[in-house]
Amino acid sequence: MSSAPEPSDAERSIDEVDVLIERYLTGTLTSDDAEILLKRLEADPDLGKNILDQFYIDAMLKSSCGSRTRVFDDLSRSGRSGEGAFERVSKRVGRFKRSARAISAACFAIVVGAIVLSTGAARFWPRGDRSREAAQSVSLVEPTTASVAVLARSVDATWSDPSRSYDVGSPLNPGGLRLKSGLVEIEFYSGARVVLEGPGELELRSSLEAYCKSGRLSAETPPSARGFRIGTPNGAVVDLGTEFGLDVTGAGSEVHVFKGEVELHADSTPKRSLKEGEAAAIGKKTSVRVFSANPTAFNTPAMIRSKSAAALKRQFEAWRSASARWNSDPSLLARFDIEGLAPGDRTLLNRAEGSPIGPATIVGCGRVDGRWPGKGALEFRGVGDRVRLEVPCEISSFTFAAWVRVNGLDRRFNSLFMSDDFKPGATHWQILHDGRIRLGVAGRNGSVSVDYDSPVVFTPERLGRWVHLAVVFDSDKRQVIHYVDGRTVGSRPVRNVFPLRVGSAEIGNWSSAARVDRSPIRHYSGRIDEFSFYRRALEEAEIGAISGLEANSDDS
Amino acid sequence: MNREEAHAAQVFMAHHGFVMGLALKHAPWPGLAEDVLQQVFLEFISKAGRWDLDSDPKPLLATMTRLVAQRYWRERSREMPEMMRKLADHVRMLAEERTAPARYEEETDALRRCLEKLPEKSRSLIDMYYYADLSTAEIASQTGTRADTVCRAICRLREKLRICINRATRGGEAYV
Numbered sequence: 265m266s267s268a269p270e271p272s273d274a275e276r277s278i279d280e281v282d283v284l285i286e287r288y289l290t291g292t293l294t295s296d297d298a299e300i301l302l303k304r305l306e307a308d309p310d311l312g313k314n315i316l317d318q319f320y321i322d323a324m325l326k327s328s329c330g331s332r333t334r335v336f337d338d339l340s341r342s343g344r345s346g347e348g349a350f351e352r353v354s355k356r357v358g359r360f361k362r363s364a365r366a367i368s369a370a371c372f373a374i375v376v377g378a379i380v381l382s383t384g385a386a387r388f389w390p391r392g393d394r395s396r397e398a399a400q401s402v403s404l405v406e407p408t409t410a411s412v413a414v415l416a417r418s419v420d421a422t423w424s425d426p427s428r429s430y431d432v433g434s435p436l437n438p439g440g441l442r443l444k445s446g447l448v449e450i451e452f453y454s455g456a457r458v459v460l461e462g463p464g465e466l467e468l469r470s471s472l473e474a475y476c477k478s479g480r481l482s483a484e485t486p487p488s489a490r491g492f493r494i495g496t497p498n499g500a501v502v503d504l505g506t507e508f509g510l511d512v513t514g515a516g517s518e519v520h521v522f523k524g525e526v527e528l529h530a531d532s533t534p535k536r537s538l539k540e541g542e543a544a545a546i547g548k549k550t551s552v553r554v555f556s557a558n559p560t561a562f563n564t565p566a567m568i569r570s571k572s573a574a575a576l577k578r579q580f581e582a583w584r585s586a587s588a589r590w591n592s593d594p595s596l597l598a599r600f601d602i603e604g605l606a607p608g609d610r611t612l613l614n615r616a617e618g619s620p621i622g623p624a625t626i627v628g629c630g631r632v633d634g635r636w637p638g639k640g641a642l643e644f645r646g647v648g649d650r651v652r653l654e655v656p657c658e659i660s661s662f663t664f665a666a667w668v669r670v671n672g673l674d675r676r677f678n679s680l681f682m683s684d685d686f687k688p689g690a691t692h693w694q695i696l697h698d699g700r701i702r703l704g705v706a707g708r709n710g711s712v713s714v715d716y717d718s719p720v721v722f723t724p725e726r727l728g729r730w731v732h733l734a735v736v737f738d739s740d741k742r743q744v745i746h747y748v749d750g751r752t753v754g755s756r757p758v759r760n761v762f763p764l765r766v767g768s769a770e771i772g773n774w775s776s777a778a779r780v781d782r783s784p785i786r787h788y789s790g791r792i793d794e795f796s797f798y799r800r801a802l803e804e805a806e807i808g809a810i811s812g813l814e815a816n817s818d819d820s
Numbered sequence: 821m822n823r824e825e826a827h828a829a830q831v832f833m834a835h836h837g838f839v840m841g842l843a844l845k846h847a848p849w850p851g852l853a854e855d856v857l858q859q860v861f862l863e864f865i866s867k868a869g870r871w872d873l874d875s876d877p878k879p880l881l882a883t884m885t886r887l888v889a890q891r892y893w894r895e896r897s898r899e900m901p902e903m904m905r906k907l908a909d910h911v912r913m914l915a916e917e918r919t920a921p922a923r924y925e926e927e928t929d930a931l932r933r934c935l936e937k938l939p940e941k942s943r944s945l946i947d948m949y950y951y952a953d954l955s956t957a958e959i960a961s962q963t964g965t966r967a968d969t970v971c972r973a974i975c976r977l978r979e980k981l982r983i984c985i986n987r988a989t990r991g992g993e994a995y996v
Contacts, residue, residue, distance in 0.1 A: 282975040283968050286956065288907075291850045298907040305910055312914040314979075319848055319911075321978040321985075324924070324931050325950045327840075688899065710904040712851050757955050 285315055289322045291712030292760055298710075409724060411435035412471040413452040417572040421446035421462065433729035440467045443479070449568045456489035456503070457565045458482070464512075482509045482522075482562040498546040499530035506540075509562035516547040520557035522564070528552065573637070580636040590796070590810065591615045597662075598653065598797040600624060600771070602640035605631045612651060621797075624653035629772065634793030635667060635730050641793030642772070645671075647785050650773030655766035655797075662764065663798040664693050664703075665734035665747075665810055666771075670727050670790040673697050677786040680733070681795065682774040686713070689765040692774070693735055694786070699723055701746050703735045711760035718746035718754040730793075732811035737764070738801035745804075750811035752804065771795055828868035831877055832861055837925025838878060839885050844924065846889030848915040849908055852896055859888045927985050934984035942977055949974055 284301045287293040293301070305311050413436040423429035424442035436450065443462035450458045453471035460466050464479020475495040485492045485503040492503040494510060496517040501510060506524025510517065519528060520543040529535050530546045538544050543557040563571075591599055596616040604613070609631075612624040626642065628649035634641030642651065664681050676697045683690035688708035695701055699722035707713040716735075734747040742758040768775075772788040796810065832839070839860055843853035863884060864871070871880060893912065897905045938946065948954045949970075954962070956970040963970070 282972045285975060286971045288911075289850055290955075293904065293907075295901045295903040298901075298903040302903070302907045302910055305907075305914075312911075315911060316848065316915055316918065317982045318975060318978050319850075320844055320927075321931070321981050323840075323844055323853060324928050325946065325978075325981075327928070710900045757958055759955070 416451040417449040419447040419571045454489040456485045456492040480511045502527040576636045595800040641791045644772040651771040658763040660739045661801040663802040665796045667794040679774045684768040684775045708762045714759045716744035716756040750808040824868045841924030842885040930985040930988035
């Protein structure tokens with residue numbers, strides 16, 4: 265067996281310089297490194313030329329590949345930290361009378377587009393995620409959706425295929441729903457409402473049509489949905505403005521009319537109508553048999569609303585019970601559960617026991633219902649809405665977690681939890697306009713600022729629904745992990761480790777301490793009904809636990 | 821944005837490579853040149869009414885870039901530990917001593933041609949490092965090698981690209 269020859273001293277020396285240059289270029293140079301590199305530079309004039317060459321080529325590659333740095337890619341959306349360069353730059357040009365912000369969008373759009381064209385940057389390198397994201401972010405194409413209905417309520421629902429399960433609020437595209445057990449209420453965009461009982465299979469075809477392969481359902485159709493049709497293996501039911509139940513088994517189908525009238529299109533017999541109080545059994549090859557309807561055999565929309573309310577109450581109670589345990593976690597720095605707020609209260613109590621962080625102050629936003637009826641939440645609507653707090657300690661690892669219901673991503677940066685300004689060691693947790701979640705960490709001790717972005721999380725379908733977000737900064741494992749509803753959606757390696765200082769901070773907004781006359785607008789639009797901040801990196805199972813209670817609010 | 825500002829933006833756009841080249845020369849610290857570029861852009865647009873945009877804007881942009889770079893350099897280096905500041909100042913001095921004119925745009929175009937000539941393995945490395953944004957440690961774990969080996973490979977690649985760019989910008993063929 266042969267082994268690789270040991271490198272000579274000269275080779276080791278070259279390697280060491282390469283490593284130092286690399287650290288210099290990535291902003292990870294330590295003071296000790298700097299001292300060594302400086303001595304080498306002073307002793308070796310050729311090394312000076314080398315480091316400058318490396319610096320220039322590195323800058324060109326970063327710019328050309330649209331990665332790591334910035335240049336025009338980030339002129340349009342970020343800067344030194346990757347985040348907020350424009351805003352930072354805007355602050356510095358405050359002496360000009362004209363609003364730099366007003367100039368920005370159009371100018372940057374022109375410049376970015378033109379630079380891409382003029383430099384051929386678009387052709388420069390194989391397209392990857394970043395270029396796709398960039399392309400999406402500047403796309404003028406109007407977003408579209410194929411959905412025809414929304415899942416309005418659910419009670420103890422389990423789905424046959426976990427990869428095709430749906431939460432309350434999920435838009436539903438045409439296709440099959442396979443409910444294993446429990447109840448769900450589907451609201452079609454036409455206005456028709458269907459309660460499906462598990463086990464059951466329902467195929468959504470349009471906002472006015474569905475097909476029930478098996479299972480039991482009830483339907484209510486307002487006048488706007490007149491003509492709503494549900495097919496079965498034995499025929500179809502066309503609603504004429506009514507309430508009815510449908511039970512589909514291997515042996516045949518039964519239709520029960522509770523109110524109004526339906527048309528029965530059985531395969532084996534001519535079309536006929538069925539009136540209130542009547543039921544009909546349809547076999548594959550037999551004639552239609554008419555008998556009395558049995559409304560008690562079906563769960564109607566009114567019944568699922570009642571059951572849903574009871575289920576939500578149970579979830580709320582379970583959350584309350586678990587709260588005491590969460591509050592006593594010694595690593596918990598802050599937990600604002602938005603509970604017990606009286607009208608006019610402007611102080612939010614920090615539930616974390618023994619934390620150095622005091623209560624927070626509510627500015628602007630008002631109390632509304634959260635995930636469950638009666639559960640408090642704060643609604644952020646105006647540009648001034650925010651919750652202010654002071655974090656008087658340094659941390660090395662941390663976890664931010666929040667239950668949010670995003671109304672829309674109105675701003676380029678939509679603040680979740682932001683240190684004031686962006687001083688060394690500060691942290692910025694926010695949602696970008698394109699739906700990615702960003703944790704920005706301001707550089708310190710000579711290290712550059714770094715953004716840790718998730719993939720796109722907030723697609724239009726996710727807006728208006730309760731979502732649990734968490735981000736973990738783990739300085740030991742040197743990674744940042746983004747979680748959505750308890751599941752990892754992306755992780756990034758930590759570039760630099762140094763003590764972090766959140767300092768004065770805001771939930772739902774951002775204050776630029778450097779300016780008093782004009783601040784960039786980065787307010788969050790939506791509701792937050794819980795925010796937690798730990799001084800350690802929570803494990804995946806722990807994130808799963810704090811996000812594990814379903815967000816089945818039907819308050820909207 | 822009014823017509824004047826739009827015109828100024830177009831003028832800047834036509835010279836952004838020139839500004840970037842100067843920014844790299846005057847502010848040779850990672851990430852700083854981009855900040856300078858942005859600031860010069862904003863100041864240029866903000867004062868669009870003052871400039872004679874029909875004449876050559878290079879002297880004006882050069883002055884603005886130098887001043888902004890100096891300001892930013894002061895701000896940035898003030899935050900640095902002493903040894904880091906000494907190193908930064910030394911590198912800046914080396915950059916300022918360079919007499920070659922900034923040819924950023926021309927070189928960027930040459931870089932594109934040089935990248936196209938790279939062997940697949942080298943392209944893959946550049947792709948992972950610059951495009952996929954993987955660290956040297958991550959690339960090392962993916963390719964079954966050591967981080968410092970990756971570091972060295974990237975440095976060698978940049979050197980090769982430098983040589984290729986020099987050759988290409990002197991009218992020679994771009995090859996690596």
